[in-house]
Amino acid sequence: MNTLISNPTPNDKTTDLFDQKSSSNVDVLIIGAGPAGLMAAASLTRYGVHNIRIVDKRATKIFTGQADGLNPRSLEVLQALGIGNQVMAEANELGEICFWNPNQSGRIHRTARIPDTIPEISRYRQSTVHQGRIERIMIDAIAAWSSSSTNVNTEEGINQTHKKRPITVERAVCPDLIKLPSPNASALSDSLEDRVIVRLRHLSQAEAKPAQFSPLAPDGLYRSNMFEDDALDASPQGFPTKEVLEEVKCRYVIGADGARSWTRGAIGFKLEGESSDFFWGVVDGIPATDFPDIRMRCCIHSAEKGSVMIIPREKDLIRLYIQIPQPEPGKRPNRADVTPEKLMTAAKAIFEPYTINIPKIEWFTCYEIGQRLADHWSWNNRIFIAGDACHTHSPKAGQGMNTSMADTFNLTWKIAHVLQRKSDPKILSTYEIERSQVASELIEFDQKFAALFSGKPAKDVLDVTGISLQEFQQTMERGNQFASGTSVNYQPSTIVAKPGSPHNYKVLNKPELASKLPIGPRLYSHQVVCLSDAKPYHLADISPADGKWRLIIFGGNISKYSGCKVRLNSLAKFLGEDQNSPIKKFTPINQSTDSVIDTITILASKRTELEPDDFLEVLRPLKGKHGFRSYQKIFTDDESYHQGHGQAYKKYGIDPKVGCVVLVRPDQYVSLITDINDHQGIAGFFDDFMVTQNSN
């Protein structure tokens, strides 16, 4: 029945992927188009890697339900990619967490409030919007970036197959066989024998029926958050009339195919961990209620009827997490008992004496709490798994979508730099090191969090049969820090120069020069004022996720301290002229000065004491054949006309008499802090893993 073809001919006019000769020979094959897979495709296309494919076994995207939490770090990442405003325009920011517990007579009442996002942790707040909207925005971004000619990578040999046709998710396509090359094969080899071969099965129309309810079909579930731009995807058409097989030859494979990952199984990795005996139900909809805190995130522990968590969402929607009465130890609840009606009956009992009714249930599900972790994340740095394929846990802390997107955001710039021959492939090893550490912390947090939440609470005073309210609230507060995604702190490695990293012998690495700017976490964004246009900018907005390293030069107060001026000029001279300058060594010929390592200079002088031509060309390079100026390169830590003073030096703990250099990875994590005079340290850091280009 099935035909195995490596370059199949079309059997249906709409399966136009077959038009592309290169389609069976890709730089990156992404398996799975959930948040992890879409983030992989979006960030790769953003970085100029366009010879990729992304496939998903589902016939349509997600329209409703599923994950709904976006933490501040995810919003930072989406903003850095250029799609944050779109997401935030649709999302609901969360304001406050309220704790409701029984009083002495058993009636629930509000016992405490804490801010939902810890103040000062990020410029964004914990927000909610359903996964389908995030997916839609990323799908549109992938199409736009992959078809935009401005993103074409001019590097030869790797991404030569860029087409203007937008990259789209190929749906109803399953991998069913994998063939591994020699473990020593190079991804950059042009021999097809060195590729990972994945056989893809294009499902027939009959097989490709949407696994979820069609939102256009009358299935009894109302979907108020269907958007018009989703309408086409809701009734997919154009699948082959019979199943088709093809072989795809891949430099890299990213398996982002969920908790039951086919990729993980195919390369023999395992998900390890345990399930608990805690079961929860989830219901989405717009409530009619007299409960006063329905627009707050609430943790409601009733005296006898179990617990509910409220998540206020976009468009007056809420999500309720409802505890399902625990059956006898070791037994599972009867699935037939988990209907939306029964879940609402349980919720109503917990809310008493308040009333709550959800006239139209938009989505519901139930789950068993459990925590599992993959034993490996990468096969020889050629095949990577990410997202739910690596870690599963309970959804209540809203970490699934966030951690999954963060996995591939960590991975893709590394793959892009290797494909673009900017970096040695050894940087790929940091993916598993960095992300499995985060996943372990997540699992540990979730075990504690889920157990606490599922436990029976104490009354207002500590009760030996329950959980201390104080302990619960403290765990929530600590959890909040973790859940924000901003506490990730990558360990020492080739690309994180701190004690223990292989760089120590080469670089001065003086973290004390920016005492409040730790190495390992993402760069916290403060406001600075641009010399060219007098406007305030967030540092994060002038260092977007465009695949560039950022060399941030805190030059100090050069108008007051002549030493600062001398040091800054000396560094600029080194960067612009010295043969050991990483900018000169690692920028491909014919590319602009700032295309690989982009400098941002931030002075502690008053803006009006400086003129743009005080600075050497390398710090504000000209672009293109006409010599247009780059304006957003030189900044001051000064008062703005309308948005106050960013106080960046003070908040980063940098002395305006001394200054420092901060090196930031393309994914915004801080790699190195050193002295402005440490030219050789800066050069040495890059020398360790960057690929020298033709002399420039």
Place this chain on the structure above:
Amino acid sequence: MNTLISNPTPNDKTTDLFDQKSSSNVDVLIIGAGPAGLMAAASLTRYGVHNIRIVDKRATKIFTGQADGLNPRSLEVLQALGIGNQVMAEANELGEICFWNPNQSGRIHRTARIPDTIPEISRYRQSTVHQGRIERIMIDAIAAWSSSSTNVNTEEGINQTHKKRPITVERAVCPDLIKLPSPNASALSDSLEDRVIVRLRHLSQAEAKPAQFSPLAPDGLYRSNMFEDDALDASPQGFPTKEVLEEVKCRYVIGADGARSWTRGAIGFKLEGESSDFFWGVVDGIPATDFPDIRMRCCIHSAEKGSVMIIPREKDLIRLYIQIPQPEPGKRPNRADVTPEKLMTAAKAIFEPYTINIPKIEWFTCYEIGQRLADHWSWNNRIFIAGDACHTHSPKAGQGMNTSMADTFNLTWKIAHVLQRKSDPKILSTYEIERSQVASELIEFDQKFAALFSGKPAKDVLDVTGISLQEFQQTMERGNQFASGTSVNYQPSTIVAKPGSPHNYKVLNKPELASKLPIGPRLYSHQVVCLSDAKPYHLADISPADGKWRLIIFGGNISKYSGCKVRLNSLAKFLGEDQNSPIKKFTPINQSTDSVIDTITILASKRTELEPDDFLEVLRPLKGKHGFRSYQKIFTDDESYHQGHGQAYKKYGIDPKVGCVVLVRPDQYVSLITDINDHQGIAGFFDDFMVTQNSN
């Protein structure tokens, strides 16, 4: 040759306006699809008036050039309509104005800097983006709002012809005849004899050639700010093969057809005023230059070579306004001398010793400075003219597009309320009164501004042959206030209750209760915190331009002062239950409590001292058959977790012991300030012009 048909049959498959039986019988016909006409169509559809048509004689929209300045008030209006974020994402905010003048030896140097937008004047800043993008965003909004079922007006008799098909601009359509009804005819009459009849000429393909260069044709002018979503409009098709005439019967007509307005001429109004002898050229493009302030708005006066104004725009574009040497008095420059090359030669001389080159000129034009004003703005409150049809002036102060959009934004809520039988037609008289006042002020400002700018400057010290630098700078600073659009202060009228208004005898009108919140200007927006979700909101964002009156109740500190609590409850009781309550009298049956007059309650108490059910139902009404709660109704003037304290009471000058009621028009202008106890005054204000509905 021409056929006059009142309900023409299609002669071309794409002229599908003929499908609509109602198309020749409209509530509002808008003539002209520039900023004034599009703002009219956008705001009318936003208010639920969908039986409208908008026609334009040009075959395509504007793609480049033309107006480019958006003042803070325009951004407030666009934001209130719901499209501000889109505009601001594309626009370039201006940072600083720099003055460059010759020093003693004649070399230009920077003599002063001022902030481009006066601090604290608005939450938005003066910005630039070309008119074509504003038009595109409004065109898309009109299509979305007119086809969205949520905007359907349920009032019977007027807007019964709402179609789900989006309203689009009908291009290459000219009015060529107008037939006026009896001056006493009512717009609301159902007799077609009472309509204004406009004959429209649908141009044939041959006539409809775009008047501007086609952006897709190789015309030698490069257009870097063409956007993909404009591509379809750039090569218009589907015009009739021969000219077609039709008659449209209109309740109202808005003539927004530019400085040479056909509408103005057809009803016999005149544009009066004079031209000057000052001539200027305009050039748009991306510059290569070493001039340090190229990203600032600059006024450069050279010693001998004339003046240049720099406007930094989106995408590294700039606009240069270049003074053209004045010919002999009374003579005009030779048009052949005004080429982009010659303009740039003049500019280069003024910039010396700096160099400037614009490799690709995107657009250029030249104009003669002159100020003209229409003698009348309205024919019997049935036909209105707006925008350039009413006022023309020099473009340098960036007021054209802003004032034009403000004209129709002032007019359309009044037309909507009359059509929806909420208001007596007499409110329409306020349009000419309010907007001609603004236009007069604009003309006066522009005469002063243009003369100053075109004059020869003094050197560093006052020079009798030139203009005092100090005088120039002071005029710029005063002009900046005016140009922001925020200083508009409407005079007393039926809908602005201040001394001189016909309301004085009925309402207490106690402006001293909000000493820093003047009656007449638009409501300045401060931040308040929502009781339901603990989040900060700008007052402007909770009172969007949705066609509703806003009754803002500053209830005072009700947790501290029992008098405040008593007064608030008494007002709420009056509004919710009394037969004289304007909410009860003027809300149509079957519409929600807040559909005509929306209350917003702002307390001076701590948020955590209040509970939502402290407030009577009318202040936080339930919506729809399921009784979903309105959450964004009750606010406190309190600290937020992440965005500080709005200090609204203090900034408005309201005493937390006393409070007050502030009544705000649907276009955000303040109508009335009175005592919370002044129930009869509030009722009396509305009684004067609102239409009593069936008992509710």
